[in-house]
Amino acid sequence: MRTARALSLLFLAALFLYAGLDKAFHYGGFVKALAGYVVVPAGLERHLALPVILTELLVGVGLLVRAWRSAAALVAAVLLSAFIVALAVNRQFAPGAECGCWFTVTLGKATGTHIFQNLILLGLAVTVWLEERRTAQVPLAPSLERSSS
Amino acid sequence: MKQSFAALRLLLLLAAVLVGALSLASSESEAAKCSTFCGTQGPIPCEYPCRRPE
Numbered sequence: 001m002r003t004a005r006a007l008s009l010l011f012l013a014a015l016f017l018y019a020g021l022d023k024a025f026h027y028g029g030f031v032k033a034l035a036g037y038v039v040v041p042a043g044l045e046r047h048l049a050l051p052v053i054l055t056e057l058l059v060g061v062g063l064l065v066r067a068w069r070s071a072a073a074l075v076a077a078v079l080l081s082a083f084i085v086a087l088a089v090n091r092q093f094a095p096g097a098e099c100g101c102w103f104t105v106t107l108g109k110a111t112g113t114h115i116f117q118n119l120i121l122l123g124l125a126v127t128v129w130l131e132e133r134r135t136a137q138v139p140l141a142p143s144l145e146r147s148s149s
Numbered sequence: 150m151k152q153s154f155a156a157l158r159l160l161l162l163l164a165a166v167l168v169g170a171l172s173l174a175s176s177e178s179e180a181a182k183c184s185t186f187c188g189t190q191g192p193i194p195c196e197y198p199c200r201r202p203e
Contacts, residue, residue, distance in 0.1 A: 004155050004158050004159045004162065005155070005158070007162055008158050008161075008162050011162060011165065011166075102172075113168065113171065113172050113175070114172075116168060117165070117168045117169065117172060120161055120164045120165045120168060121165055123157075123161045124158065124161045124162060124165060127154065127157065127158045127161065130154075131154070131158075
């Protein structure tokens with residue numbers, strides 16, 4: 001069980017760090033890809049690119065630091081949900097648009113695979129967040145438990 | 150309960166790895182990306198995403 005937890009954390013952290021660095025190294029391309037998203041208002045892509053990259057990098061680092069893990073997992077879930085919505089809207093209204101997800105390794109175009117992949121990652125981020133929340137809750141002392149029941 | 154949670158997490162992890170591998174396997178080459186977005190042919194060096202021809 002601990003192994004599954006550690007693997008999930010490492011996988012998510014590595015993924016966010018890689019995604020952030022990949023976008024940073026292809027900054028111009030990422031800005032251009034963002035411009036192709038229907039949900040991004042025209043002209044906002046230049047102001048949105050850096051916050052997205054920094055958030056991804058912070059999530060990657062945060063997942064590796066115990067004190068930040070819960071918040072990082074929550075931000076990861078929010079970020080992935082936003083990506084899912086943006087990709088789904090593009091799939092409906094601008095099919096064949098660039099993804100801007102993995103410039104160096106994978107598909108250039110946004111596809112259903114990206115949405116499916118993000119849904120799985122969202123599930124993983126939520127399980128990390130739930131577990132962190134559960135372990136962070138301080139159990140009541142037995143005397144308090146008795147008096148409250 | 151704890152075990153089913155761990156099993157779900159392991160399942161999600163495996164699915165993520167599998168879909169990632171599938172995504173990698175179907176990735177476009179640089180030349181294909183250029184062909185798709187610039188209309189150029191052959192393995193010429195280009196910066197992705199390239200500019201579409203004016």
